[in-house]
Each structure stands twice: as C-alpha cells, then as structure tokens.
Amino acid sequence: MELPVIKNDKSRKYKYRKQEISVNQLAAITGLGTPLIRHKLRNGVPVGDILNQRPRLKLTKAQTLKKDTLKLTTQTIESRLNNGWDMDLALSLSKKYVGPADNIVYKTEAGGIDIEIPYKKLLELEEMGITARTICMRVGKGMSLHDAMHDAMHDAMHDAMHTPLEGLNTNFEYAQSIEELKCTEALRRYKEEKAQEKMNRIKGIPQQVKLSHYGRYLMDQPLIARVKTDMYGNTQLI
Numbered sequence: 034m035e036l037p038v039i040k041n042d043k044s045r046k047y048k049y050r051k052q053e054i055s056v057n058q059l060a061a062i063t064g065l066g067t068p069l070i071r072h073k074l075r076n077g078v079p080v081g082d083i084l085n086q087r088p089r090l091k092l093t094k095a096q097t098l099k100k101d102t103l104k105l106t107t108q109t110i111e112s113r114l115n116n117g118w119d120m121d122l123a124l125s126l127s128k129k130y131v132g133p134a135d136n137i138v139y140k141t142e143a144g145g146i147d148i149e150i151p152y153k154k155l156l157e158l159e160e161m162g163i164t165a166r167t168i169c170m171r172v173g174k175g176m177s178l179h180d181a182m183h184d185a186m187h188d189a190m191h192d193a194m195h196t197p198l199e200g201l202n203t204n205f206e207y208a209q210s211i212e213e214l215k216c217t218e219a220l221r222r223y224k225e226e227k228a229q230e231k232m233n234r235i236k237g238i239p240q241q242v243k244l245s246h247y248g249r250y251l252m253d254q255p256l257i258a259r260v261k262t263d264m265y266g267n268t269q270l271i
Contacts, residue, residue, distance in 0.1 A: 047080050049084075056074070059080070065083070090107050106128075117134030118134050136151070139165050148178060150165060161190070167185055
C-alpha cells in the first residue's frame with residue numbers, strides 16, 4: 034500500500050499489513066480529523082476499518098452554494114463521484130439525473146409512468162428548445178416516451194422552418210441599428226482622443242508670434258472692472 038509522504042510527521046504509528054502507518058497518514062487518506070482517528074484507535078477500531086471509511090466530501094463556498102441551490106445532498110454528490118462523474122457535472126444537474134458517468138439518465142415519473150431520458154439525448158433536445166418538462170407532460174397525457182420525443186422534435190423543426198420573415202427582418206434591422214450606434218460611438222471617441230492629443234501638443238509649444246507694441250501696452254495695463262447701479266436698482270458693468 035502506497036502511503037502519502039508527510040514531512041516532519043511525529044504522530045503515532047500503527048502496524049498495518051507489515052507496514053507502519055501514522056495517524057497523520059490515516060487522516061490524509063480518509064479525510065477524517067486526527068482527533069477522531071485517535072479516538073477510534075483508543076477504542077480498539079482496527080486500522081483497516083478506518084481506512085475503509087469513505088473520505089469526507091470537502092466543498093468550497095461556491096460549490097456549497099451550487100449544491101444548496103439544486104437542493105442536492107452530500108450523499109448524492111458522493112454517489113455521483115463514485116460513479117465516475119466529475120465534480121462540476123455532479124454539482125450542475127438536479128437530483129433527477131442518476132446513473133454512471135457513461136450512462137446518465139434523467140429519471141422521473143409522470144402520470145404513473147416511469148420515464149428515463151438519456152442525458153446525451155436530452156442535451157440534443159435542449160438545443161432545439163425542448164425541455165424535459167415538455168417530454169414529461171406529453172408522456173403524462175398518454176404518449177409513449179419515443180413518440181413524445183419524436184413529436185417534440187418534429188414540432189420544433191416545423192416552428193423553425195415557419196418563422197415569419199417579418200420577425201427575421203426585424204431582428205436584422207435591430208442588429209444593424211446596434212452596429213450603427215457602435216460605429217457612431219467609436220467615431221466620437223476617436224475625435225475626442227485626437228482633439229486631446231492636439232491640445233497636449235499645443236501646451237508644450239512656446240508662443241512663436243511676437244507681441245506688437247500695442248499688445249504689450251494692453252498687457253501692462255491693469256484692467257479694473259467698474260459697476261454702477263441705475264435708478265431701477267440694476268447693476269451695470271462700465
């Protein structure tokens with residue numbers, strides 16, 4: 034048995050099948066806490082029994098949120114992982130999906146009839162806008178599972194082929210108007226950036242046109258604003 038290597042492992046070691054295994058190694062293998070393992074060993078639980086215990090499922094906060102959203106139990110997730118599911122898939126499907134990873138089915142009941150839809154087939158149906166609920170409703174009304182899926186696919190293809198052209202034109206015109214708005218906005222931003230670049234260049238260039246004598250005279254004169262109040266109480270600048 035290959036044991037995990039733990040640096041500076043000073044925990045107590047126990048004999049197991051001609052090997053020595055420490056408490057910390059047992060914790061790493063089983064996922065159990067070291068206090069619980071010590072408690073079991075003190076009470077005479079064999080090392081082999083501890084090793085055969087299922088590791089605890091450790092979930093991140095995001096994974097716990099997904100589990101709670103779908104109302105999945107820890108036992109359901111552990112069962113899926115043992116059946117070869119990866120963690121992402123185990124946390125993304127409702128509890129109605131069961132079976133091994135290579136043969137997952139959507140299992141439910143409608144109108145007293147057991148329904149099992151292969152997960153891969155259901156993915157194909159969902160791409161056409163057909164949900165498992167639609168299939169179950171048809172089966173509940175007396176249709177066979179095969180006929181329910183076949184008719185649902187036929188209806189979806191019929192709807193796709195008879196989509197009104199007016200709707201298509203409206204979608205095209207809407208998309209075209211969006212593109213025009215994007216182009217207009219991009220052009221506005223381009224002009225603003227160019228104007229800003231021009232102002233930045235001007236700020237660093239010294240004035241090259243010399244002032245005239247009259248210009249210098251005006252710059253040397255103090256400009257004092259005078260105001261007066263007329264007979265109606267209005268303030269005027271003179």
